[in-house]
Structure formats: structure tokens, C-alpha cells
Amino acid sequence: MGIRDELSGKWHFVCSHHGSEQSHLIDTAKAIVERNRQRGGFKIETIKTSMGVIKLIVLRKRELFSADELGIIERGVKILTNTLERVFYFEILYRQSRMDALTGLANRRVFEEKIEELMTSSSRYGFPISLAILDLDNFKEINDSLGHDEGDRILKKVAVVFQDMIRASDLVARLGGDEFAILLPNTGLEEAKILVERIINAVNKLDIETPFGKKLGVSVGVSQWDGKLGKEAWIKLTDDLLYAAKRAGRNCYFTL
Template sequence: MNAEYIAENESSLLEELISVRDKFCTTNNVCHPEESQDGLAVMRLCPGMTLEAWEILAKQHGLNDWLTIPLDSNTTPHLFHVQTVLQELSYKTDHDPLTGLSNRRVFERTLDQEIERTRRNKTPVSLAILDLDNFKQINDKWGHLKGDEVLIDFADLLARNSRRYDLVARIGGEEFAIIFAGVGLVKSQQLLERLLGKVRDLNFKVPGSKDKFSVTCSAGVSCFKGMVDIEMHQLIDKADKALYEAKESGKDQVKTADIIDFESVTKETLVHADEKKFLFTGN
């Protein structure tokens, strides 16, 4: 019944629905309920349409922003459908569509929370930024589909080899991040060294050949122990610079940044020493 209904009505129904959406939401830009308390819903009766048929059409043509209302008295399946759509939209908002990892939005939100937790509890947090080495060559040589395969498998490896309470995120094209909650610099470096060894064991088939190729990645790590006030971008910048050092030193390795707390304390100590010197010597 669903297939029959879709075959008979898909073309005309979609033409009408999509034209309405384009007219109101794209041309006139009025489909933003958060901007106004006033408004109304535009409805269209679809005799013979089943919820199952609608789910197929909505998934195929991006119509999940349309709300379905039953003509009979049983609202439960429709409420369940709305709940499912909302869950899917929420997931897509927070996850990278290719790898399924958390996206940069979630990464920054979580890192900000972990920095605040570290500041309150004085428990360390470490940030690792990882970048696949020579990834552009894979895309150029074997195509973007092979590049996507590498990204997916690499992301899966990171997720499988991280702790349940760490956050693994894709924050750029071939750039990933891991937030190690409660872990200091030495331990996070050890975890990453083991991780890089597992990356070296990944193998991928060369398109159109029986040959295989492997990949490597570089990583930079920074750490915060909650002793001073910092901004999130400072911890990210430290990890970025350590990653750059790893790349410049030959790739396929982990480099660590100076712990940001100790660096700040050292600078403060030097300032106090200079002040004391001036008070007693005048120089």
C-alpha cells in the first residue's frame, strides 16, 4: 500500500509541498518561529497517506520539518514519529555527518566545561589535537571516496580506543581532538603513543589493485591543572603549536606543550623577583 501510494502521488505531492516550502521559507524567510510569537501552520490533507509512506517520503526528500497529524483518533504513532525526528535532528546538530563523532560545536562546549571543572576541583584536563599525515595525497592520488574511508576508519579507531568519559571529536577536515578528563600530560602522552601505534596498523586497499597502503598521524597535547585562570582558546593554541612541532619534526609522533599553569606561575614568580630586586637595589 505504501509503495503504491508513493508511486501514484509522489511527484504531484512533492511538487506542491516543496513549492510551498520554497515560497514561504526561502523566498520570504518566515519559517523561523523563534523570531515571533505570532504565526500559523500551513496544512494539507493527504487522503490515503499512511505514516509509513510519509516517513519514506520525508527521509528521501528532506521533509522532516513538516508535522503530521492523524485524521483518526490514534495520535500515538504520530507523536512517536515527531519524537524520533527531534532525536535525529538533535543528533545531527551535535555530530559530524561523515564519521559520527562529536563535531566542533560539542568539542568547544565540552572543553569549556572541563576547564571550569578543572578550575574548581584542581583535577587536570589534557587536550590532544591529532592530524592525519599527508592526507591530501590520499585524496589526490586515490580520490575523495578513499579519503572518506580513511577518515571513517580513523575516527572509529579513535572512538574504540578512548575511555568512555573522554570526548573524541572531528574539528576539521582531517583534524581530530580528544579531551582527556582527569588525565595529566604524561599519562595522556602515553595513551596517544599507543594510539599512534594502532593507527600505523590500519591498512587500506588501493583502488583497482591488490596493494594496500597505511597511514600515520601526528598529535600535539596541552594540559591544564586549574591553578590559574585561562581561556579555552589558550589551551587549544598550546595543543595546536605542539601539533605543528610534531609535523615539523618528521610527523608520526606526539609532542607536548608546557603545562599552561606552570608557565604562568613561572612568569608571575619572575615578575615578583624583579619587583623585589627593584625595591632593594633600585635597578
């Protein structure tokens, strides 16, 4: 089933299969919707709702659908319309509850869940995890002098930089205000430091100036989990390193 979010214009797909079969079917469904291909091996039924459009895509691997089968699908969709609408609403609300509304990044809730999962997995399988907590330098001057609209525009621009820098397995989240966190599974401290340096340079290259002639930068605290600290203690340790970077002159990172 494909669900189009009217706010972002993006399609999201769900499928009842699992594993590689699920990936294959979702990729096929995406291609059908994006290219609007016409062949007999699939059937699309469109349901319009107040929040967007649902496309139910029925796929068949080999044989074409008969006229009777197509009729059954159409009648079935009419019966299931209300149920599918509820699924659509649930998907949108679920995504919204886990996403920062301004930047589109993961929110604090997702960060808290993910860090616990990674710590559990790291304890079991022995892979390293690193954490970076980032705070924008001189952002308050922009917000106070130019207004929240300009501040929001800059936050979105910086969020794109952060997202572009990480791997698919990493997580970047907005914790609130101009503070962000990046979780790095299978990453030791030295690798994390290389990434953090690249992020600091990328923010500098945005060349954003405050009304008082200062440049927007980013200060970062970065640490590798030692396998012993609890979640809150590890986050606090990394946050303390962030403020050490602030005290060291800003636009830099600090680690143990």
C-alpha cells in the same frame, strides 16, 4: 520510547524517569525490543513514520495489564501519534546537529561545549584535564590521488581506531578535514602521552600507503590544562604543539 534511526539502523531510547530507575527501564526496553520477548508486563505500540519507526513501550513492574488498560494505551497512542512523530524528528535532528556526518564522531560544536564544561568543573573540583589535537600525515596525497571516496573510507577507518582507544568518559571529535581532537578528563599529561603513543602505533598498524609510497600516520599535539589559560588559548597552544610534531618529522607527538 524507542526510536530507530533508519540511516544507521540503531535504536535510541528515551525515558521520563531519572537516575538508576531510568537506566533500569531503558535496559529493560532494549531487551524487549532486541529479543522480542512476550509477557504481560509490558505493551508495545509501533508507529511508522517517513523517517523510521517509533516503538512506545509501556512497562509495569508487577501486575499484568488488564484488557481495559491495554485498550486505553492503544487509544492514547493514536491520539499522541503526531506528537510522538515530532519528538522523533527532534531527536534525529538533534543528534545530527551534534555528530560528524561522515565518521559518526562528535563534531566541533560538541567539542567546544565539552571543553568549556570540563574547564569549569576542573576549576571547581581540581581534577586534571588533558587535550590532544591530531592531524593525519600524508592524507592529502591519498585524497588528491585516489579521490574523496577513498579519503572518506580512510577517515572512517581512523575514526574507529580513535573511538576504540578512549574511555567512556573521554570525547573524540572531528574538527574538520583530517583534524581530530580528544578531550581527556581526570587525566594528567603523563597518562595522556601514553594514550597518544598507543594511538600513533594503532594508526601505523593500519598499514595504509599513499600512491607515492608514504605511509599514513598521525601527528599529535598534547597538553594538560594549567588552570589559567582560556579555552581558545589552550586550544591554540595544543594546535601549535601539533605543528611542532609535524616539523619534528611527523608520525609523533609533541608536548611542553
